[in-house]
Amino acid sequence: MSAAAPNSSAFEYQTADCWEEAIKLRALWGEGAKLIAGGQSLVPMINLRLAMPAALIDLNPIVSSGPWLDQGELVIPAMTRHRAVLDSPLVATHFPMLAKAVGLVGNVRVRNRGTIGGSVSHADPTGEIPCVVLAAGGRIVVQGPSGMRSVPADDFFLTYLTTATDLDEVVTEIRLPVAGDQDGWGFDEVTRRFSDFATVEVAVSARSRASEEIPELRVVLGGVADRPLLLGEDILEPFRRLGADPQAIDEVAQNAANSISPESDVHASADYRRRLTQVLTRRSLAQAVGLG
Numbered sequence: 001m002s003a004a005a006p007n008s009s010a011f012e013y014q015t016a017d018c019w020e021e022a023i024k025l026r027a028l029w030g031e032g033a034k035l036i037a038g039g040q041s042l043v044p045m046i047n048l049r050l051a052m053p054a055a056l057i058d059l060n061p062i063v064s065s066g067p068w069l070d071q072g073e074l075v076i077p078a079m080t081r082h083r084a085v086l087d088s089p090l091v092a093t094h095f096p097m098l099a100k101a102v103g104l105v106g107n108v109r110v111r112n113r114g115t116i117g118g119s120v121s122h123a124d125p126t127g128e129i130p131c132v133v134l135a136a137g138g139r140i141v142v143q144g145p146s147g148m149r150s151v152p153a154d155d156f157f158l159t160y161l162t163t164a165t166d167l168d169e170v171v172t173e174i175r176l177p178v179a180g181d182q183d184g185w186g187f188d189e190v191t192r193r194f195s196d197f198a199t200v201e202v203a204v205s206a207r208s209r210a211s212e213e214i215p216e217l218r219v220v221l222g223g224v225a226d227r228p229l230l231l232g233e234d235i236l237e238p239f240r241r242l243g244a245d246p247q248a249i250d251e252v253a254q255n256a257a258n259s260i261s262p263e264s265d266v267h268a269s270a271d272y273r274r275r276l277t278q279v280l281t282r283r284s285l286a287q288a289v290g291l292g
């Protein structure tokens, strides 16, 4: 095994057939190593020389048993393909928002190869899956040389393509609190062309609370900042004041648009992103609280 020369695009290739092996190989190769799952984000980055790993550690031999339920959580192993999420009756029943969002990821080729662990690890601020995991108040389970830890989604997405995972850790599972019969959700996005990343997207979860008339809302915006953005209580205040009614929805949507400072780029101007945020927040909220 020899390290590739500096600035060379050549890399070593190693396979891991379990997480422990992946962690060992990661430690062996240090900073120069990259894990590869579906390769749908990493391979384009390597092709463009935006990533030049000294070694690729292939996670594909790791067998994934598909989503299951565990004490009120839907557990999705990191190597679960987007296609398997879409085909899962458990996801359709207990987390329809995830099913809708995953159906909007890329195209059928991307969904056949891409994995949920790859999507949360890649942490693209326009990615559908990070938005939904954050809106759900999910947890990301990571494993490293010193054991396993569970990171709340609120603390996981730090900035562009950066998560709270340490260099020597791997993501092994995503855990989402199962939605109840009375809970609502809404997800909407705008893309410029079929298969594009979203220009802006909004994910809303509305959890009913026995003691209160107003559901607990978690509203997440994607494509408007360096990470998926969870709206704060101040922005959702109209719901506390007015209850779940159309005026509250309008006010929250306006607050959301006023609260962001999106960038202008080749895909959309900042003003257009703000306008999309207002429209999509209104639609997703209305759907989540049953007024859509």
Ligand SMILES: Cc1cc2nc3c(=O)[nH]c(=O)nc-3n(C[C@H](O)[C@H](O)[C@H](O)COP(=O)(O)OP(=O)(O)OC[C@H]3O[C@@H](n4cnc5c(N)ncnc54)[C@H](O)[C@@H]3O)c2cc1C
Pocket: 034, 035, 036, 037, 038, 039, 040, 041, 042, 043, 044, 059, 078, 079, 104, 105, 106, 107, 110, 113, 114, 115, 116, 117, 118, 119, 121, 122, 124, 126, 127, 128, 129, 165, 169, 170, 171, 172, 195, 196, 197, 198
């Ligand atoms: C044409 C095209 C369109 C696309 N459209 C969309 C879209 O609309 N929405 C969207 O969200 N995505 C889109 N994608 C990206 C796609 O969803 C990827 O599948 C996803 O972002 C990454 O998953 P992956 O399994 O392919 O990860 P990889 O590309 O293999 O890895 C991505 C990153 O995550 C790291 N990684 C992977 N697995 C783990 C793990 N278990 N633990 C720690 N780190 C890990 C890798 O080291 C790498 O840094 C698109 C891709 C293409 C090519």
